[in-house]
Amino acid sequence: MRRITKHLLWMFPAALAAGLLSAMVSIAADTSGAKSAPIGPTVKIHRGEQCVEPTEDMRRNHMQHILHQRDKTVHQGIRTKPHSLTNCVDCHADPKTNSVLGQEGFCSSCHEFASVKIDCFSCHTDKRDKNAVAVAPFKGTATSGRKP
Amino acid sequence: MSLSRREFIGIGSAAAAGMALAPGLRLIDLAQARSPDEAVTSLQRWGLLIDINKCHDCDACVTACHEENGVHGHGRPTTDAQWIRKVTLKDQQTGHVQTLPLMCQHCEEPPCVDVCPTGASFKRADGIVLVDKHICIGCRYCMMACPYKARSFVHEDTTDQKPHAPRGKGTVESCTLCVHRVDAGKIPACVEACNKDGNKAMVFGDLKDRSSDISQQLAAGPSTQLRPDLNLNTGVRYRGI
Amino acid sequence: MAQAHFDTMEGRGWGFYFLLAILGGFIVAAGLAALYMEHNGHWVTGMSNQIVWGTPHVFAVFLIVAASGALNVASIASVFGRQLYKPLARLSGLLAIALLAGGLIVLVLDLGRPDRLIEAMLYYNFKSIFAWNIFLYIGFFAVVVVYLWMMMERRMNDFTKPAGVFAFLWRLTLTTGTGSIFGFLVARDAYDTAVIAPMFIIMSFSYGLAIFMIVLLAAMRWTERELGDVVFGRLRNLLGVFVAAVLYFVVVYHLTNLYITQRHGIEGFILLHGGVYTQMFWIGQIILGSVIPLVILFSRLGKSRTLVGLAALLVILGGLAQMYVTIIGGQAYPMPLVPGKDASSSFFDGVVASYVPSLPEAMLGIGGIALALALVVVALKILPFLPHSLSDADADPHFKSAA
Numbered sequence: 001m002r003r004i005t006k007h008l009l010w011m012f013p014a015a016l017a018a019g020l021l022s023a024m025v026s027i028a029a030d031t032s033g034a035k036s037a038p039i040g041p042t043v044k045i046h047r048g049e050q051c052v053e054p055t056e057d058m059r060r061n062h063m064q065h066i067l068h069q070r071d072k073t074v075h076q077g078i079r080t081k082p083h084s085l086t087n088c089v090d091c092h093a094d095p096k097t098n099s100v101l102g103q104e105g106f107c108s109s110c111h112e113f114a115s116v117k118i119d120c121f122s123c124h125t126d127k128r129d130k131n132a133v134a135v136a137p138f139k140g141t142a143t144s145g146r147k148p
Numbered sequence: 149m150s151l152s153r154r155e156f157i158g159i160g161s162a163a164a165a166g167m168a169l170a171p172g173l174r175l176i177d178l179a180q181a182r183s184p185d186e187a188v189t190s191l192q193r194w195g196l197l198i199d200i201n202k203c204h205d206c207d208a209c210v211t212a213c214h215e216e217n218g219v220h221g222h223g224r225p226t227t228d229a230q231w232i233r234k235v236t237l238k239d240q241q242t243g244h245v246q247t248l249p250l251m252c253q254h255c256e257e258p259p260c261v262d263v264c265p266t267g268a269s270f271k272r273a274d275g276i277v278l279v280d281k282h283i284c285i286g287c288r289y290c291m292m293a294c295p296y297k298a299r300s301f302v303h304e305d306t307t308d309q310k311p312h313a314p315r316g317k318g319t320v321e322s323c324t325l326c327v328h329r330v331d332a333g334k335i336p337a338c339v340e341a342c343n344k345d346g347n348k349a350m351v352f353g354d355l356k357d358r359s360s361d362i363s364q365q366l367a368a369g370p371s372t373q374l375r376p377d378l379n380l381n382t383g384v385r386y387r388g389i
Numbered sequence: 390m391a392q393a394h395f396d397t398m399e400g401r402g403w404g405f406y407f408l409l410a411i412l413g414g415f416i417v418a419a420g421l422a423a424l425y426m427e428h429n430g431h432w433v434t435g436m437s438n439q440i441v442w443g444t445p446h447v448f449a450v451f452l453i454v455a456a457s458g459a460l461n462v463a464s465i466a467s468v469f470g471r472q473l474y475k476p477l478a479r480l481s482g483l484l485a486i487a488l489l490a491g492g493l494i495v496l497v498l499d500l501g502r503p504d505r506l507i508e509a510m511l512y513y514n515f516k517s518i519f520a521w522n523i524f525l526y527i528g529f530f531a532v533v534v535v536y537l538w539m540m541m542e543r544r545m546n547d548f549t550k551p552a553g554v555f556a557f558l559w560r561l562t563l564t565t566g567t568g569s570i571f572g573f574l575v576a577r578d579a580y581d582t583a584v585i586a587p588m589f590i591i592m593s594f595s596y597g598l599a600i601f602m603i604v605l606l607a608a609m610r611w612t613e614r615e616l617g618d619v620v621f622g623r624l625r626n627l628l629g630v631f632v633a634a635v636l637y638f639v640v641v642y643h644l645t646n647l648y649i650t651q652r653h654g655i656e657g658f659i660l661l662h663g664g665v666y667t668q669m670f671w672i673g674q675i676i677l678g679s680v681i682p683l684v685i686l687f688s689r690l691g692k693s694r695t696l697v698g699l700a701a702l703l704v705i706l707g708g709l710a711q712m713y714v715t716i717i718g719g720q721a722y723p724m725p726l727v728p729g730k731d732a733s734s735s736f737f738d739g740v741v742a743s744y745v746p747s748l749p750e751a752m753l754g755i756g757g758i759a760l761a762l763a764l765v766v767v768a769l770k771i772l773p774f775l776p777h778s779l780s781d782a783d784a785d786p787h788f789k790s791a792a
Binding site: 070072074075076077078079080081086089090122123124125127129 | 182184185186187188270272273274278280281282306308309310311312314315316317318319327328331332
């Protein structure tokens with residue numbers, strides 16, 4: 001479990017005021033007496049040591065990676081996994097909720113802090129694909145790609 | 149990084165397995181699915197041949213499609229999406245009744261693509277007509293233009309989408325020819341279901357490959373497109389209308 | 390000829406604020422209706438996968454068509470050099486901008502994803518008539534604003550004619566584009582005909598002038614300015630000609646379809662047994678929207694300003710009915726799938742689609758009209774659009790000698 005504070009503060013200066021306010025509200029509402037509650041979102045990493053790109057790069061440019069991949073996948077059928085949204089979700093979904101959204105969801109906690117709206121999940125599922133059904137591979141002639 | 153390498157190895161071994169199995173089959177089966185980092189090309193054009201003589205009172209294709217793509221209704225028939233439906237045709241003169249599955253016809257000259265202001269409605273190089281929901285503004289002009297009523301507008305919030313089939317309120321959607329399966333070298337869910345639980349009325353394949361099953365069947369007998377008057381050169385062909 | 394004098398209206402009285410409050414009420418209601426529809430999704434409206442364009446589009450297309458027609462009066466002055474219409478040109482330009490704004494806001498707020506409007510500005514498919522129209526509509530604002538500037542700034546008056554000619558050509562193209570939204574739809578029997586584009590142009594003349602006359606009558610009366618019989622009589626006769634011309638195009642459109650066997654289905658539906666669409670065609674579009682106005686405008690009844698005002702109102706209602714029949718009736722009739730075979734399915738193939746307009750849709754559409762009128766009211770207070778007087782002596786230099 002890691003906590004990010006500084007980076008986001010200078011990354012989204014416009015969100016500073018909103019963030020401070022929400023932090024104040026959450027501190028005021030926090031009666032369970034948690035330890036020091038630094039300003040910033042909760043970012044929980046559940047799996048793996050490293051993301052598909054260096055962490056610094058992902059923090060700053062994850063949207064570019066996803067956007068780039070989105071156009072390649074939709075229009076050209078390129079379905080490499082690393083920068084795909086499903087890969088993000090599969091890796092970063094909370095094991096309990098299976099989702100990247102929600103109170104401490106990987107995507108939502110940061111985006112709410114920065115008050116940047118995520119449009120991905122109005123269409124894409126925010127849940128990890130836990131029961132992917134295996135489908136029989138096609139054995140016919142559909143796969144005749146490049147012929148000799 | 150490690151993921152892509154792992155994935156690459158996975159595909160490589162699958163390919164090797166395919167090679168090992170292939171010698172007993174026809175030469176064409178040697179070809180493998182595109183690798184995931186390869187763009188689709190116009191060397192292929194995916195299509196369907198549906199033999200209505202074999203198609204009877206069964207909706208295995210519809211069930212399979214909607215299950216595969218997570219298309220759930222809300223109990224409101226006028227606004228619920230249907231990616232594929234069974235249509236009954238009754239001859240006005242003779243009363244002869246036939247039934248056929250109707251979905252996006254994946255036209256070569258799709259009217260929906262012509263009218264879309266943003267280019268969200270587009271045709272992939274391999275002939276599959278899709279909606280890029282990222283740039284769809286929900287104007288529904290494509291639905292006005294489609295002669296087959298193949299498209300649905302998502303009229304309300306959707307949840308529990310399949311990871312491979314995003315769908316969201318305010319955008320238009322339709323049959324994708326199970327593009328996620330085709331990209332993985334599999335056949336569309338409707339065809340698979342028709343062959344397994346149905347009447348084996350559907351054939352899927354590459355229309356540009358002369359030796360493919362679908363091309364050979366099309367060459368061997370009569371077939372037609374729906375609304376042939378519009379000359380859209382549909383990718384879905386019917387036999388027996 | 391004496392230069393026409395323009396000035397702003399005072400706009401301090403009880404009536405002014407009352408009018409703005411009423412219009413504002415409709416605009417707020419439309420905003421709430423749009424929010425409600427976007428929040429819940431379109432299933433709360435009467436629209437469905439069968440009727441994909443509903444009441445909002447009836448109002449939006451009507452307003453957009455009327456907008457280009459409202460510019461007509463200005464065009465007659467600057468393009469065809471009729472001095473009589475010159476004092477009316479500014480109001481004509483203003484009304485054109487206001488009506489287009491009202492129509493576009495309705496169209497945009499009905500989108501499935503209005504929040505993504507930016508995509509429509511960033512990605513273009515130039516084969517789409519909608520994409521052309523985005524340029525034509527936005528360009529229309531710019532062209533008319535420049536045109537108004539040339540008219541209203543004395544030093545730029547020399548450029549009024551070229552600006553007017555350009556605006557005139559632009560608006561003809563714009564309405565051709567609007568008509569072609571339907572004219573180029575190959576799938577449906579009610580559309581797919583080139584006659585729709587010129588028909589929309591002549592419809593724009595008629596609707597635009599009808600709205601212009603009502604706004605002019607109201608504005609001149611409420612600001613206590615004189616409107617003489619010379620100007621009024623010209624506008625009345627012009628409206629009569631336009632209404633008759635629309636009727637001619639409607640006849641040609643239906644005769645064409647009646648000649649084509651393939652289209653007997655849709656014609657029977659609209660003209661004979663289409664229920665609400667048949668009633669709306671005959672009672673709304675033909676009798677109320679065309680025949681009664683023609684009788685008023687071309688008979689002695691036309692001497693009464695109240696009756697001419699009523700005729701203009703009927704033309705507007707008839708226009709809305711015509712849009713309803715065209716847009717919704719055209720979708721309600723099922724598309725042919727295989728000739729000679731009746732289709733049926735769980736997706737309403739082969740049956741007439743049912744559509745009942747919902748309140749939010751209607752509120753959104755009416756809000757578009759309210760917005761257009763509110764823009765006019767506010768603009769009349771801020772800038773000198775209204776002529777000081779349209780009395781016979783002021784309007785027509787030959788009036789005195791003739792009298």
